[in-house]
Amino acid sequence: MDNKAFTPVRITTIKADRQVSFPVFIYFKEQYLEYIQSGQSIEKEKYKKLRKQKITKFFIQDADEGKYQQFLDGVLDQVINDPNTSTEEKVELVSGQSETAVERLKDDPGNESNFDMTRKASKNLQNLIFNNPDSLNQIFGQDSEAGEVIQHSINVAVLTIKFARVCKISDEDIDYLSTAALMHDVGVMQMDKESADLFNKPKKELGPKEKTTYYEHCKGVVQLLAERPYINNKIIELIEGHEENLQGSGPLKMAKLTKPQEILSMVNAYDKKILTNKVTPAEAIKEMMIDELGNYNLDLLTKFQKFLKDEKVV
Numbered sequence: 001m002d003n004k005a006f007t008p009v010r011i012t013t014i015k016a017d018r019q020v021s022f023p024v025f026i027y028f029k030e031q032y033l034e035y036i037q038s039g040q041s042i043e044k045e046k047y048k049k050l051r052k053q054k055i056t057k058f059f060i061q062d063a064d065e066g067k068y069q070q071f072l073d074g075v076l077d078q079v080i081n082d083p084n085t086s087t088e089e090k091v092e093l094v095s096g097q098s099e100t101a102v103e104r105l106k107d108d109p110g111n112e113s114n115f116d117m118t119r120k121a122s123k124n125l126q127n128l129i130f131n132n133p134d135s136l137n138q139i140f141g142q143d144s145e146a147g148e149v150i151q152h153s154i155n156v157a158v159l160t161i162k163f164a165r166v167c168k169i170s171d172e173d174i175d176y177l178s179t180a181a182l183m184h185d186v187g188v189m190q191m192d193k194e195s196a197d198l199f200n201k202p203k204k205e206l207g208p209k210e211k212t213t214y215y216e217h218c219k220g221v222v223q224l225l226a227e228r229p230y231i232n233n234k235i236i237e238l239i240e241g242h243e244e245n246l247q248g249s250g251p252l253k254m255a256k257l258t259k260p261q262e263i264l265s266m267v268n269a270y271d272k273k274i275l276t277n278k279v280t281p282a283e284a285i286k287e288m289m290i291d292e293l294g295n296y297n298l299d300l301l302t303k304f305q306k307f308l309k310d311e312k313v314v
């Protein structure tokens, strides 16, 4: 079979004991093996075993993409508003959908169906965060197998969604923010390995040349996304401004930011600090109050610090 005819999906998006309308494969010894037949489901015990073996991905045939999306929408519709489903289970599904969406953007950032999946994931994240108060803490800082950039994107999305509400940002702008947060570092995933490694280097340690290289992730991909008519301009503006600050020392030297842009940039800087400086969430906010003063409004930083306490993140 042709390798290109398969697409990875996170195993967490295929639930146990639920009939699939398409065959599901695993990749084993350089071959795609049919693991669940169309019309069948995977038993819970078998599923648990796979998870234990750290199998994180299934594969579907490209031609079944529509069926897969329908399957996932159906599961999520049922689960997300169900009071009898645990928050843990909801978190697992919505995280799986977000991870699958961002992983696909990495391969084809401008693709419409990848964008649609990202939109759906961001709407489900909002629903989850607003209706299940304990979900933020379960998602934020998860030890995800999806990779650092993807987990960072999800971290930024969940903090941004809830903090934006505290800041009384309109629902429409929160919706754009949630999608932009999931997409904001797609440019990093597009870079060659050496440049992408700069993602893990503390901002203070980046030399001028490295900074220029790293900041490229805010430019090229944004142009590509801007050409796609189905991507709203507000989403593009947010992605474009995510490394900017009020002192104008970001890649585009924009010293003026809209409130949603400032929130996204600040939350991004916060999660990056935890990641690159290898500090706890509590230490990171303390460092922010010193290092980022002037880059963001003091009242916004203070509000964010209080928010993290209220949410028991710190």
Ligand SMILES: [Fe+2]
Binding pocket: 184, 185, 217, 242, 243
């Ligand atoms: Fe970035």
Ligand SMILES: [Fe+2]
Binding pocket: 152, 184, 185, 268, 272
């Ligand atoms: Fe980022």
